[in-house]
């Protein structure tokens with residue numbers, strides 16, 4: 001596990017503590033992946049998968065474990081929280097996957113140039129933790145040779161209201177971490193500017209889980225599937 005940290009790492013450590021990591025790992029072992037993780041996994045596998053995944057903001061590594069179990073050969077999990085990475089290492093040991101999973105500590109934006117590209121780059125509930133979404137998405141896209149999958153809070157008034165209340169609670173507890181509802185249309189425009197086409201969108205009440213493919217790497221036909229219907233356009 002290498003380390004290259006920034007102010008963001010300190011902020012993330014304050015939010016994603018050992019207690020949070022223990023709770024998330026116990027929940028994953030008991031109930032399996034959360035809804036957004038399941039949606040991203042299904043979208044990635046439905047589009048033909050790939051041999052390597054770069055799981056940015058991996059948390060305990062649930063998406064990496066799911067994809068490794070489904071046949072992806074190698075995963076690299078990057079996170080700013082050492083507690084989450086320790087939980088991911090423990091789970092990888094339990095699953096006998098340490099030789100297929102690399103764990104990297106740091107702010108991905110600060111260290112992206114040192115990280116190997118992958119077929120699939122995924123950010124599951126990660127852009128909402130990072131203040132400057134464009135920087136994070138652009139750095140991630142440069143590391144994707146084929147697919148970009150991410151989940152993010154939907155740009156809706158009730159989602160903004162919940163995030164605002166949670167951020168107020170954090171401010172009162174002097175926790176510097178803040179969660180953001182970044183504009184969905186602007187993120188889509190950024191992805192398209194960089195040559196990625198949206199293949200699928202699945203939504204829950206709060207989250208959107210999107211799959212994009214690098215234009216040159218395959219039209220829907222080349223991927224052997226049709227573009228999934230978008231249940232509710234934003």
Ligand SMILES: C[S@@+](CC[C@H](N)C(=O)[O-])C[C@H]1O[C@@H](n2cnc3c(N)ncnc32)[C@H](O)[C@@H]1O
Nearest residue numbers: 012057058059079080081107108124125126129
């Ligand atoms: C809400 S958690 C989600 C964890 C996991 N992906 C999941 O869905 O269960 C967001 C994680 O993203 C990490 N994160 C956000 N921005 C990051 C960045 N720029 N570099 C590394 N980690 C980042 C945070 O440290 C945190 O662990």
